[in-house]
Amino acid sequence: MTIQPVLSRALEAAWGIRYKPITGSLVRLNRPDGFIVAERRLRVEREGEWILYWARKEGISSKRLASLISRETGGEARILGLKDTDSISYQYVFVRGAAKRPERIEGEGFNAWLIGRRTRGPKLGVHGWNNFRVEVTIVEGDPRSVCGAAGGLVVPGFYGPQRFGVERPNTHLYGLLAGIPAPGLLVREYRYWYPMQPPYHGGYEERALEEMREEGDPYRVLNHTPQSIARDALESYIWNRMLSRVLEEGVPPRVYERESRALCPVERKAWLAHLPSRRLLSKSGRWSSLLWEVLEEEAIPARLLPAKAPMRPVAVEACRSSCRVEGGRIILWLTLPRGLYATMAVRSLAYVDWAVSKI
Structure with a gap:
């Protein structure tokens, strides 16, 4: 059984992703040259x-x-x-x-x-949709099993590392600490240097802290990470935690609010649910209960959620998914509806070593 590297597991925990892939292989995303995306x-x-x-x-x-x-x-x-x-x-x-x-x-x-x-x-x-060509290197495991699992792929609707960051995966923490409010912890988070961050000085964190000192206002640091972005990242983290719980029960998901047609050039299914919001908390049903559970586990006040929120796919049948093995690599062709991450499609197939996959 492949064990995902500790740092990559820690990153996924920070993003709210707790999900076993179809295979037990470990892969590396070859970015940027092996990651090509084109609009329809x-x-x-x-x-x-x-x-x-x-x-x-x-x-x-x-x-x-x-x-x-x-x-x-x-x-x-x-x-x-x-x-x-x-x-x-x-x-x-x-x-x-x-x-x-x-x-x-x-x-x-x-x-x-x-x-x-x-x-x-x-x-x-x-x-509508995007077309991807993704090159993946197999670090551990059988490339043929990964390719075999790509046919008829159902892609989870996780928010990927692009939303949270890899070198500094803490945007959602800004949203939480600004909303509690906890100005001291917010400043401390800006000062903290993560292991994946490059050893440079003069970045936005230092500029934010200097501006805070000059103004005497700890919330000035959020000028460099707008509160709207931080709030969105917090909601995305909560969504990922809810989705992880749902997908533990199987794919396609058993818990969702509506089944619909995916935004694809061919007939495909999508399973939808509302993003976290205070309106969702007022509803009955399993999806609302999941939100209550995650808020309680994470000690997140309900008032930090938006009043209402739109629906997002819990999971979607890929419009197209095919694969070819080339030695220790696989080439994956995907067509995905807008809003889905190709990185998460790969993660649904195998564990990803994010620490060596440039994002």
Whole structure:
């Protein structure tokens, strides 16, 4: 039986993930070169208010990509979805009111090509699905068993390490400590240096602490981690804890609130439930009871939850999942509805050594 490295287990505990994968293998994600994501193809028009670029980025965020293209065109640039910084990503960038329309834009970490126009502008998160090619190295275990489990994959709706961080996995703690409130513990958390953090000085934590000292206000540190982001991370942690409990009972999940059609190019199922909220606490049923249980175990006050929250997939049948073994590696092709993490699809197949998988 493979034992996941201690540091990786500690990271997953910090993210709220307690879930046994289908196989007992241990893998490493080969990022960024072995982690490629592309948005689904859109219809391109000849006329329209928006000009449309197809962009390739690596090592920069999607928001940074949009900002750079906005600067080059002099227009308002928008995107359909956020793609991992530590990946090779292909995505659309819409521009309205451009003063310049270069056929190609090139900069540090990206290239973009003008491909046409669109009448309708983008709305963040409504692009439907993403296509992934993920290269994984087998650290321990049988690559054929991992590949065999990829067929007909059901992907858990966990929030992945991209939400919480790997080098400094504590954003949700900021949300908790700011909400309790516990200003002394909040400042102490900002001062704490995690084992995975690089040995550098002058980072945002030090700037935040210096600003706090100058202003005499411990909550000034949250200027560098906005409270909305910290609250969202706390809710995500609670969700992961609830989901871990549900998936202990089997996949597909037995506990959910609604079954629906997944956002896929083919017919697939999705099992949905509401994110943590005070409204959910007022309901009856197993899902509400799970939320009460997690809040009690974690000593999280219910008042820190939002008044209401939308639904999110508990689990989804992958739109597409296939696999090929190449020596000690596997190549995994996935098509997943928006909002699902490919890293969590891999984690559903095998344990992941996060400490050596760049995120």
